Amino acid sequence: MLILQCPYCGINADETELAAGGQAHIKRETVGSDDNAFEDYLFRRVNPKGVHFERWRHANGCGKWFHAARCTMTLEVFGTYKAQTFEPPQNIKDAISAKRPGWKWGDFS
Amino acid sequence: MSNAVSALQGVSHAGYIDVEEMGLRGMVTLRGDLTSANVKIAVKTVFGVSVPDVTKCALQGETGAAWMSPDELLLLCPHERAEELVASLSEALAGEHALVVNVSDARAVFQLRGAAVREVIAKLAPVDMSPNAFLLGHFRRSRIAQTPAAFFLRDETTIELICFRSVAGYMFDVLKRASSRGSEVNAL
Numbered sequence: 040m041l042i043l044q045c046p047y048c049g050i051n052a053d054e055t056e057l058a059a060g061g062q063a064h065i066k067r068e069t070v071g072s073d074d075n076a077f078e079d080y081l082f083r084r085v086n087p088k089g090v091h092f093e094r095w096r097h098a099n100g101c102g103k104w105f106h107a108a109r110c111t112m113t114l115e116v117f118g119t120y121k122a123q124t125f126e127p128p129q130n131i132k133d134a135i136s137a138k139r140p141g142w143k144w145g146d147f148s
Numbered sequence: 149m150s151n152a153v154s155a156l157q158g159v160s161h162a163g164y165i166d167v168e169e170m171g172l173r174g175m176v177t178l179r180g181d182l183t184s185a186n187v188k189i190a191v192k193t194v195f196g197v198s199v200p201d202v203t204k205c206a207l208q209g210e211t212g213a214a215w216m217s218p219d220e221l222l223l224l225c226p227h228e229r230a231e232e233l234v235a236s237l238s239e240a241l242a243g244e245h246a247l248v249v250n251v252s253d254a255r256a257v258f259q260l261r262g263a264a265v266r267e268v269i270a271k272l273a274p275v276d277m278s279p280n281a282f283l284l285g286h287f288r289r290s291r292i293a294q295t296p297a298a299f300f301l302r303d304e305t306t307i308e309l310i311c312f313r314s315v316a317g318y319m320f321d322v323l324k325r326a327s328s329r330g331s332e333v334n335a336l
Contacts, residue, residue, distance in 0.1 A: 047202075047217065047218050048202055048203050048215075048217070048218075049202060049203065050203060050288075052274075053274035055274055055291065056274055056290055056291060098296075099289070099290055099291040099296045100289045100290060101216065101217035101218065101289060102217050103217060103218065
């Protein structure tokens with residue numbers, strides 16, 4: 040069972056209290072974007088083995104969206120952080136580096 | 149004015165704990181910046197309780213305030229006073245970016261009484277209900293079986309549970325079943 044700590048209310052929420060929101064840190068393409076960028080935004084998602092960043096919502100709780108850094112292979116949770124950010128905070132990156140030296144995900148490492 | 153009735157009109161069940169629908173209860177949603185001094189003062193003056201900490205509630209008899217999310221409070225009061233308190237709170241928050249709405253009739257409230265109330269909730273929600281984890285003054289939004297709900301301890305043997313009115317029938321059924329005699333676990 041997956042347990043994530045909600046960064047807003049601090050509750051260790053069981054998976055059944057949460058709603059999954061897919062890949063995190065996606066840049067929204069809008070008016071003026073070219074077709075390829077739009078296709079990437081709409082349809083293409085990474086499916087990594089290892090470090091991954093996801094969006095989750097504390098649906099049966101405070102209702103807020105947050106981000107989680109996880110390993111898709113071991114299901115280990117590196118940390119969760121608030122959604123008001125364009126990239127993972129340094130402490131999350133450090134936590135991943137401690138466990139998975141040399142990790143890379145999109146533009147982050 | 150129509151005659152207000154609660155969802156299940158005070159239905160009750162006696163299993164190894166007592167489950168009772170509480171009838172009409174005033175509830176006011178406040179959306180706004182809970183860290184703002186104006187909001188804190190307004191809640192204190194109108195409802196007489198302080199803005200509670202994260203995942204906590206402050207209760208004073210039938211009135212109280214409960215933390216719902218970083219920008220939402222649930223304010224409790226007697227049903228007949230809800231409209232009047234909404235008006236005073238809106239007035240007190242004039243100029244503040246905030247929303248105050250009377251949601252009394254959108255919800256149902258259940259009271260669970262008995263020595264094993266913690267156990268009955270623990271059967272239905274993914275929450276640590278042990279006496280050293282869930283304390284007086286805690287307010288937990290979670291799920292009860294398949295529906296969202298929020299609950300808190302009124303005292304050590306009484307839990308009050310708030311859910312949406314539309315699922316009150318389902319809520320009563322699951323609480324009834326979880327508290328039926330012969331299904332005691334004695335785990336907590």
